[in-house]
Amino acid sequence: MPNIPEECLDYHIIINPVSGVGSAPKFVEDHVVPLLDAVNSRYHVHTTSSTGDAGRIGRMIKLEHSPPFRVIIAGGDGTAHEMMEGIIGDGEVGKWDLAVLPLGTANALHSTLFPPGSPPVAVPPQLEAYVPESAEDRQKLASLILALSDAKPRKLPIVLTQLQPNAKDASSEQPPAPIPSHIVLSTSLHAALLDDSEALRAAIPGLERFKAAAAQNITVFFPARVELIPANGGVQQLDPATGAWVAAYSGVGAPEGKHVLEGPFAYFLSTVTTDRLEPRFVIVPTVADPGEGTMDIVVMRPHRDPLVQAALAAGGDGTDVWPARISEVLTAAYDEGKHVRLVYDESGKIVPASKPGDTNVTVETFRCKGFKWAPTDSTHAKSHLVCADGSIYTIPEGGSAEGTVMDQSSDEHGFWVWGA
Numbered sequence: 001m002p003n004i005p006e007e008c009l010d011y012h013i014i015i016n017p018v019s020g021v022g023s024a025p026k027f028v029e030d031h032v033v034p035l036l037d038a039v040n041s042r043y044h045v046h047t048t049s050s051t052g053d054a055g056r057i058g059r060m061i062k063l064e065h066s067p068p069f070r071v072i073i074a075g076g077d078g079t080a081h082e083m084m085e086g087i088i089g090d091g092e093v094g095k096w097d098l099a100v101l102p103l104g105t106a107n108a109l110h111s112t113l114f115p116p117g118s119p120p121v122a123v124p125p126q127l128e129a130y131v132p133e134s135a136e137d138r139q140k141l142a143s144l145i146l147a148l149s150d151a152k153p154r155k156l157p158i159v160l161t162q163l164q165p166n167a168k169d170a171s172s173e174q175p176p177a178p179i180p181s182h183i184v185l186s187t188s189l190h191a192a193l194l195d196d197s198e199a200l201r202a203a204i205p206g207l208e209r210f211k212a213a214a215a216q217n218i219t220v221f222f223p224a225r226v227e228l229i230p231a232n233g234g235v236q237q238l239d240p241a242t243g244a245w246v247a248a249y250s251g252v253g254a255p256e257g258k259h260v261l262e263g264p265f266a267y268f269l270s271t272v273t274t275d276r277l278e279p280r281f282v283i284v285p286t287v288a289d290p291g292e293g294t295m296d297i298v299v300m301r302p303h304r305d306p307l308v309q310a311a312l313a314a315g316g317d318g319t320d321v322w323p324a325r326i327s328e329v330l331t332a333a334y335d336e337g338k339h340v341r342l343v344y345d346e347s348g349k350i351v352p353a354s355k356p357g358d359t360n361v362t363v364e365t366f367r368c369k370g371f372k373w374a375p376t377d378s379t380h381a382k383s384h385l386v387c388a389d390g391s392i393y394t395i396p397e398g399g400s401a402e403g404t405v406m407d408q409s410s411d412e413h414g415f416w417v418w419g420a
């Protein structure tokens, strides 16, 4: 048997019965319970009963048990997110060690911890008889196998987002609890398509529903102003030719080391952990080599595109030429994240960068401590949407959303995850 210390015997299994294709309850019964039994581990099964219920379960675990809390997430990214939101909004966090089973739809965290094609996790000989033979099921159990092998979990960085009311209401209202995210914090196309995709969940259960929802939002330009907040190294930007980080060069410098980006935006997505949102959609390839206390942000602003500029000059709004352009860029994300290395050439074509220092980037990729997103048209509802790990929040009229990387210097409070 792996050598499991006495005080770490308790696992909490949080099952979301509706995530993904609804396979979590059976998977736990068939594969997780036998493994925990094999190591004589005690476990508590908690099944979510509605949206937000994983947060209640997280709070209950904290109230009724002692840290470190060991949790097996049998669901998707949203289940882990809701659990963290419940815990962070409720006083002292405590130490949480997570094993994640990819039983949701996108499973971004799991596919980052165990990317497709990565070598299978070694199974201790004592567990071999309890692990299914199928390579796919073994991959799904990889995080739990590491936990049961006494591997050290790794720190899971968290971003905290504060939705700010407009200046008039700010003095009268208690600010709402910050929203935690561990995978993605986005606005624009990604947030709008996630919002629409919930309505399609019943009709299209798999990843296809994201494509259908993307098609509904691909022509939308999102009016907003962004302030990038500097980390210790300031606000940095990727040189598309060399892959080096240099001082931010697109946008405008502002006081206190901030950097301002004027909209409209088409794409705006930040992350601290995951280079991919689906196994092959590597939207933030740079985060595979993370900075200390930083987030990486991928931005597309359509008015920077030469074809859109030509359409605007001809009196159009550019939304007729834009879908083909953004599709070309996002397709390159499926090619190991090559979109962040693209530039516009002199004729306006999108090509791989070859000259160091080429600032005519198709995608702007930043590294900084956080950002403030302020919609600039109060009548434009979609520009007020913020997506934190798949959950959608709405910025109050006249307000903004400010997300920054949480201080995680403590070894006693925060989240850790078992991953390769």
Ligand SMILES: Nc1ncnc2c1ncn2[C@@H]1O[C@H](COP(=O)(O)OP(=O)(O)OP(=O)(O)O)[C@@H](O)[C@H]1O
Pocket: 016, 017, 018, 019, 020, 021, 048, 049, 050, 051, 052, 053, 075, 076, 077, 078, 079, 080, 082, 103, 104, 105, 106, 107, 108, 390
């Ligand atoms: N019993 C329940 N009935 C209905 N909805 C639930 C229940 N339990 C949880 N939920 C909701 O299910 C939603 C989906 O969960 P989750 O995000 O884990 O799966 P997913 O969306 O399929 O996967 P991923 O986030 O990896 O794409 C969550 O937003 C959560 O609020």
